[in-house]
Amino acid sequence: MATVEASDSDGKRQGVENSVTYYRLEEVAKRNSMKEIWLVIHGRVYDITRFLNEHPGGEEVLLEQAGADASESFEDVGHSSDAREMLKQYYIGDVHPNDLKPDSGSKDPSKDAPCKRKNYTLKRTVLMS
Numbered sequence: 001m002a003t004v005e006a007s008d009s010d011g012k013r014q015g016v017e018n019s020v021t022y023y024r025l026e027e028v029a030k031r032n033s034m035k036e037i038w039l040v041i042h043g044r045v046y047d048i049t050r051f052l053n054e055h056p057g058g059e060e061v062l063l064e065q066a067g068a069d070a071s072e073s074f075e076d077v078g079h080s081s082d083a084r085e086m087l088k089q090y091y092i093g094d095v096h097p098n099d100l101k102p103d104s105g106s107k108d109p110s111k112d113a114p115c116k117r118k119n120y121t122l123k124r125t126v127l128m129s
């Protein structure tokens with residue numbers, strides 16, 4: 001696996017807080033099935049395999065973004081702060097610095113296809129704003 005432990009250069013872990021695992025985008029791209037599904041949101045990598053069945057927006061939209069940068073579609077939906085809080089439990093590391101786009105991957109229209117699910121409602125956004 002092409003990962004780099006930030007605090008692991010001498011082979012020893014120096015404490016959990018300082019340890020970041022970096023993933024290359026090609027590594028993330030392989031995790032694109034129901035068996036294992038990773039997403040990138042704002043430069044962070046999430047293993048959402050066990051969240052698939054629990055996602056209130058359904059598993060289909062997550063599978064559409066599997067292995068890719070879902071920053072734009074995640075924002076397009078207008079997810080609540082609860083949803084953002086949930087992200088933390090699926091966080092596994094950061095995108096490798098060499099693969100980061102200047103804007104952390106949130107605005108590249110060629111890569112970030114907007115969520116393709118038709119007619120999802122934004123009622124939560126409206127209610128909450």
Ligand code: HEM
Pocket residue numbers: 039046048051055056057058061062065070073074077078079080081082083084086087090115116117120121122123124
């Ligand atoms: C791991 C990342 C994600 C988490 C933790 C998450 C979490 C949630 C949660 C908690 C909700 C309920 C509404 C809210 O609280 O905002 C929701 C709804 C929804 N999510 Fe996600 N979501 C994630 C990724 C995505 C992605 C990548 C898409 C792509 C389009 C998506 C599409 C939706 C849709 C369509 C709804 C339903 C909105 C509605 O009908 O009100 N989600 N999500």
